[in-house]
C-alpha cells in the first residue's frame with residue numbers, strides 16, 4: 001500500500017491507474033516552500049508529510065513550464081491556475097512566437113530511512129531543444145535530497161508539448177491546453193496520458209525502485 005499525500009484527486013487517479021499497489025489518498029495540505037526548483041518543493045513536502053503522518057509517504061510536485069515565459073508558471077502553476085485560469089494562460093502563450101511547453105513532475109518518497117543513491121540516465125525524449133540545457137542542468141532523474149535530517153528519494157518526469165486553445169473533457173488542471181502529438185492531455189484516457197506524461201514517467205521510475213526495494 002502506498003500513501004499518496006495530496007489534495008489533488010487527479011494525481012491519485014493517475015497513480016492508481018499506474019501502480020499495481022493500492023494507493024490511499026491522504027488530503028493533507030503540507031506546507032510548500034517558495035522555491036523555483038520542483039525537487040526542493042517535493043523534498044520538503046515529503047518530509048513535512050512524513051513528519052505529520054509518521055508513516056511512509058509519496059508526494060508529487062509538478063508544474064507547467066512555458067518556454068516563451070522562461071519556464072513560468074513552473075512551481076507557481078497551482079497559484080496561476082487559481083488566479084488566472086488556464087484559458088488566460090493559453091491566450092497569453094498563444095500571443096507569443098513559440099507555444100512550446102513542458103510538464104515537469106517530481107514524485108518524492110520519504111519513510112524516514114536513508115537510501116542508496118542510484119543515478120539514472122536523463123530522460124532522453126526531446127520535444128523542443130531549447131529546454132534541453134535546463135534539463136541537463138538538473139541531470140539526475142532519481143536522487144536523494146537531504147531535506148532536514150531525513151533523506152527523500154526523488155523521481156522526475158518530463159513531457160514536452162505545446163500550448164493550445166482548450167480542448168477535451170478529461171484529466172485536470174492544465175490538461176485541456178497541453179497538446180502532445182496532436183491531442184491534448186484532456187482528450188486522452190488516463191492510461192494513454194500516463195504512458196507519456198511527466199507523472200507517468202516519474203511513477204514508472206518510482207514503481208521500479210519501490211518494487212526492488214521491497215519496502
Ligand SMILES: O=P(O)(O)OP(=O)(O)OP(=O)(O)OC[C@H]1O[C@@H](n2cnc3c(O)ncnc32)[C@H](O)[C@@H]1O
Pocket residue numbers: 005006007008011029060061062063064077078079081103171172173174175185197199
Ligand atoms: O500540492 P497537491 O496537494 O498535491 O496538489 P496541487 O494540485 O496543488 O499540486 P501542485 O502544487 O503540484 O501544483 C500543480 C499544478 O500543476 C497542475 N498540474 C500538475 N500536473 C498536471 C497534469 O498532469 N495535468 C494538468 N495539470 C497539472 C495542477 O493542476 C496544479 O495547478
